[in-house]
Amino acid sequence: MRALWRDRTFTQPVVWVTTFFMIAFHIGAIAALFVFTWKAFFVAMLLWWIAGGVGIGMGYHRLLTHRGYKTPKWVEYLLTIFATLTLEGGPIFWVAIHRMHHQNTDKEGDPHSPQDGGLWSHMGWIVTGQSIHNDSAVLLPFVPDLRKDRFHVWISKWHWIPMTVLGAGLLFFGGWSFLLWGIFFRTVLGLHSTWLVNSATHMWGSRRFQTGDTSRNSFWVALLTFGEGWHNNHHAHPQSSRHGLAWYEFDPNWYGIAALRMMGLAWDVKAGKLEAPHPVHSSS
Numbered sequence: 001m002r003a004l005w006r007d008r009t010f011t012q013p014v015v016w017v018t019t020f021f022m023i024a025f026h027i028g029a030i031a032a033l034f035v036f037t038w039k040a041f042f043v044a045m046l047l048w049w050i051a052g053g054v055g056i057g058m059g060y061h062r063l064l065t066h067r068g069y070k071t072p073k074w075v076e077y078l079l080t081i082f083a084t085l086t087l088e089g090g091p092i093f094w095v096a097i098h099r100m101h102h103q104n105t106d107k108e109g110d111p112h113s114p115q116d117g118g119l120w121s122h123m124g125w126i127v128t129g130q131s132i133h134n135d136s137a138v139l140l141p142f143v144p145d146l147r148k149d150r151f152h153v154w155i156s157k158w159h160w161i162p163m164t165v166l167g168a169g170l171l172f173f174g175g176w177s178f179l180l181w182g183i184f185f186r187t188v189l190g191l192h193s194t195w196l197v198n199s200a201t202h203m204w205g206s207r208r209f210q211t212g213d214t215s216r217n218s219f220w221v222a223l224l225t226f227g228e229g230w231h232n233n234h235h236a237h238p239q240s241s242r243h244g245l246a247w248y249e250f251d252p253n254w255y256g257i258a259a260l261r262m263m264g265l266a267w268d269v270k271a272g273k274l275e276a277p278h279p280v281h282s283s284s
């Protein structure tokens, strides 16, 4: 990890539109603390799981990026709509960035490696990563499958609509506390949780597999991301729909996929296993 003053964040121009929304959402999240109600809090927690776990973890990541299982189209589209509720962009942007990360992990071409700085890997690449935001030509070759699908092309352009509709609904039915908790606080919590997978689990945690990158397993990031924190397992077995490979590795997104399979809504589920002989453990 680089010293803060050499962090790549400070060498790139600010992306003002993204930065404006990031600041506005953080202000809204702080404002939520002044209108706390338990009802609003539980609405926020439920939406955190629906958007961050079911949407990003089960949808954008394990289904769309890695095709670790198959579902009916309506399930795929529903998970995609849930994922747009996180302010993490549409599926074409998200999936392309993440496939780039797997192809070039911690090397030239990785969109968010802590090799370029810890702050950069967490959020610098989003608020100052000019090239990624402006040069869609770099991203498109990574998502030929999604570009063929009219729904994914459409929702990638209009990804802010579900969030806006949800926000209007929360304001109408629950007032300001529901809006501030269910949209602003919940979104900021979800963003930092997801970003920790790019920053923390490439810096801190244990390594079960000797992958050629810095990926690590982190139980606390797994708790915040419904299972995405078993990131060393994931880099070793990218296609596996199961990230928590040991029984004690809490992985609610995997339980969700297993539940879909039980309902007949998921099939061809790829699931990695702990191989014999015993995998190498090392922690640092």
Ligand SMILES: [Zn+2]
Pocket: 101, 105, 197, 198, 202, 215, 231, 235
């Ligand atoms: Zn990674």
Ligand SMILES: [Zn+2]
Pocket: 061, 065, 066, 098, 102, 234, 238
């Ligand atoms: Zn991945």
